[in-house]
Amino acid sequence: MSTPEAADFTRLHTHFDIDDPVFAERFEAVLDHLVARCPVARSEVGPGYHAFNRYRDVRRSGQDWRTFSSADGWMLNPPEGNIFILPEDSDPPYHTEWRRVLNPFFTAAAVAALEAPARAYAAELVARFAARGHCEYVADFAAQLPGLILFQHILPVPVATLPTLFKDIDAYSFGPVEERTAAFGRVYAYLQEFLAERALAPPQNDLVDVILAGVEREGAPCPWVDKVHATLDVVFGGLATTTHAMSGAIFALASDPGIRASLRADPTRMDTAVEETVRLYAPVVAVGRTVREPVTVGGIAFVPGDRVALNYAAASRDPEVCANPARFDVHRHEVVHTAFGVGPHRCIGEHLARLEIRVAIEEFIRLIPNFSLAAGTQPRYESGQLRTMKDLHLRWPV
């Protein structure tokens, strides 16, 4: 006999909606249901699309960019006047050109140099609230660390402009929905002006110079607007995503003292804790692709022009590649997941994200070893194609 909940989830097989409140509230349960019972779900929202939920289908389609193109954008139901960011919303060979010039700033070796400043920022942020005995972790820590690193070390902007920029990015990512378009417009205008000023300044041999130099598009220099959109991808790709993942890590540690004990007993498990964090608290839930060649997935025949979604969050919980997937297990020998994507669009910032999450965990438990969720609270989330934790109230003895 099916429970009312199972019946509600079954409705999603043919009427999946990434913005469905049921999906937002019962996120893990819905993902597990889809992986087990519905390899390919149908959505009738907007022009409609199918969502691939199993690891093997997500992996195969993510790798096969000729059949599953990104050029129509990652958004499943883009708003009017949607902006195409780069390299995300492009295919090879143009995509490859952008990755070729951007990748060197994001290799494991390049981001390792950021560990010391990241640790200093993290310790400073924790020190601001440690003596208080409580914090709202998202605003007090997780929403700040990624921006401090990005805007002072990778894409350095004038320090005096940081507070306004942070405020607008925060309003866009976490503020009232009706104010987000205006906040995005201000960030867009800011970055555009910043690039224009840097174009007139002496070169600094940094990421900004590389973006300003641009790449070739169909044999000619790419247009100015593409340089702005490449900057946007780096900025928006790396902030709310990492904020959510580090909030997820601290939530897991607050909810389960056993994880903390395991990490204390064997700090070499930290890398596995970071992988488990992104696997289970995946900020990029699903991304869109357009079918370019006839193809069959999960028994369904697709034709050119069909839209599909790669459900990265679901695929990371597929028992075919991850035993007991709901468990945050720092003792796994190997963590297989799709949280950073697969194929040519695999996250350019994955090494940076890992570094930031690891430093965030290490500095928090070093300075506040014994913390828990504030009584009567649970984190609140906002969910769609991206998932963000809106708040996380913690307390500890002082």
Ligand code: HEM
């Ligand atoms: C936990 C943190 C993060 C997660 C889970 C994450 C996840 C992802 C995923 C799933 C994709 C692939 C999208 C697709 O398949 O279409 C992606 C792409 C991308 N990410 Fe991340 N990301 C994170 C952090 C970052 C950071 C720190 C940066 C840079 C500062 C960044 C910049 C980008 C960019 C530029 C792309 C586009 C790559 C391309 O299209 O070739 N991300 N990310």
